[in-house]
Amino acid sequence: MTKDRMIKEMVLRAWQRALEDGKIRSKPDPDKVVVEIPKETVQADYATTVAMMLARIEGRSPREIARTIQDYLQEDPQAISERVELAGPGYLNITLKPDQWRQVLLEVDAKRERFGQVEIGGGRCVQVEFVSANPTGPLHVGHGRWAAVGNALANLLQAAGYEAHREYYNNDSGRQIKLLGQSVYARYQHLVGNPVADPEDGYRGAYVTEMAQRLRDRVGDTYRAKTIEACLDFFTRAALKEMTALIRKDLEVFGITFDSWFSEASLYESGAVQNALDDLRKKDYLYEKDGALWFRSTQFKDDKDRVVRKEDGEFTYLASDIAYHRDKLSRGFDFLINIWGADHHGYIARMEAVVLALGYPKEKLRILIGQLVTLVRNGQPVPMSKRAGEFVTLRDVVNEVGKDAAVFFFLMRRLDSHLEFDLELAKRQSNENPVYYVQYAHARLCSVDRQAKEQGVRLKDSRQIRLDRLTEPEELKLMKRLDAFPKLIEESARALEPHRLTFYLLELAGILHHYYNKHRIISDDPDLTQARLLLVSSVKTVMANALGILGVSAPERM
């Protein structure tokens, strides 16, 4: 049982006895007993607001009720509390016996890399789909954010007891892909001495020319002067293959791998698009109008109906998205998570309509919207247009500031908050990046371990260690933060917010550095040394666990 749970039980017991003695009229109600961790300036471990919640029902002042409950709490023989104080408008502030906190060290020691894992997922299976960029160019900085967040979220869900499956939906079909093929075709003809006009709105980045060069090196001038109709297929396929491989590589360099890659084109090849539409048609959710085929999404709260097949017979991307989500939903996941950029939020309503139309509850799909990354260089906004070829790639950023710093940076903000990424700042201040603050703490503790070893100190079995020697306020503070880790995993997973771990790490590292500067870990007092080594080893373990979830390395040396 968690500590806040034990406190809650204690308060309910006190309430019950107060009821029996006629001091409180209403019956104990667990919903009214809110136990929380008070803000730092308050000298207590937990606080309950029960007296304030009861004030109106009881018709007495909160402080008066609090005093009553306080009396009963202090009489409780099974209390894990050392002190119960009445404060402010009617808070009961509860301070635990220090020994309650010391137990966490034994738990960390026993569980090691599994410390922090919780079971709220109950083995349920979740699919996280993220990045899913068009394979028409390298990943840019914005994609990095989805990559870092999606990966960390999947790790977080796993730590919380879910099965998490990472998937990349490759949009390898449609007009943009065709445009890519045309762009490479034009560059190729240019290289073999047959200049043709670049397609309007075509892709112009240097990587397009490079692809054309590699093609020329491979096939010579085989396709020189051939019409685009005759060889577009060749150029499109070649470009697609290269771009997909490039994106995979970009992600790999960023430390992220997917469990599966799903091809949009395969949905057409397998007939899945047709099947999905047939399914909807049978349910009367499709109709013809003006030569096009429409999806009746307004039946499910969308603003307007959406075209799935255009007048010219081509399918819209929505058609393949319907088929894709139908496929995902049929695979037996308990729910799906899509991470989309804010520029796609307009599609949420229609995707939810799709889920409902396919006969699934809306809750099966959770779409997380991330605010876009604003890229800044030398204080000037950098336009991120793929077509114009003006963008800074994810690879560039990783090369400049390092994988760990980039990942940590992307996870430093809430997903629905804008992220300003100043490249010059990230480069110039790479040593001041908060990630180093955390990693340094970890490396420092590894160094302490090495130092201890050199001095011939051997850590005893944790059960033999005199934990009661840990009495410094900083030590208690560290143990409390360690104790909070499993709950943090639980709450972050529930909220689907991995960024909370980033802040937790910064805080834990801060307390650790403070402690380190103030107290010596290895001293000539053997018992104290043992106890402190166990403490910092626990801190090290928890840091490594949290960093692991974020996808950031925990270096032993820096």
Next chain:
RNA sequence: GCGCCCAUAGCUCAGUUGGAUAGAGCGUCUGACUACGAAUCAGAAGGCCGGGGGUUCAAAUCCCUCUGGGCGCACCA
């Protein structure tokens, strides 16, 4: 015009799902290595939580409204 998101210290952002006197980092100023790693630490200054109303014992947090920004509103992906 309509919809979604955002607005908190000079800057960049947290704020445990409604709790107490709102917190960090950076930047600024002052200090700490003959001790386990100074990529560190200690101290100082910095606020009408965009404005107004409402719900509540209690609002940065929930509701309404206004202002200011971002992003959408295709038979493009």
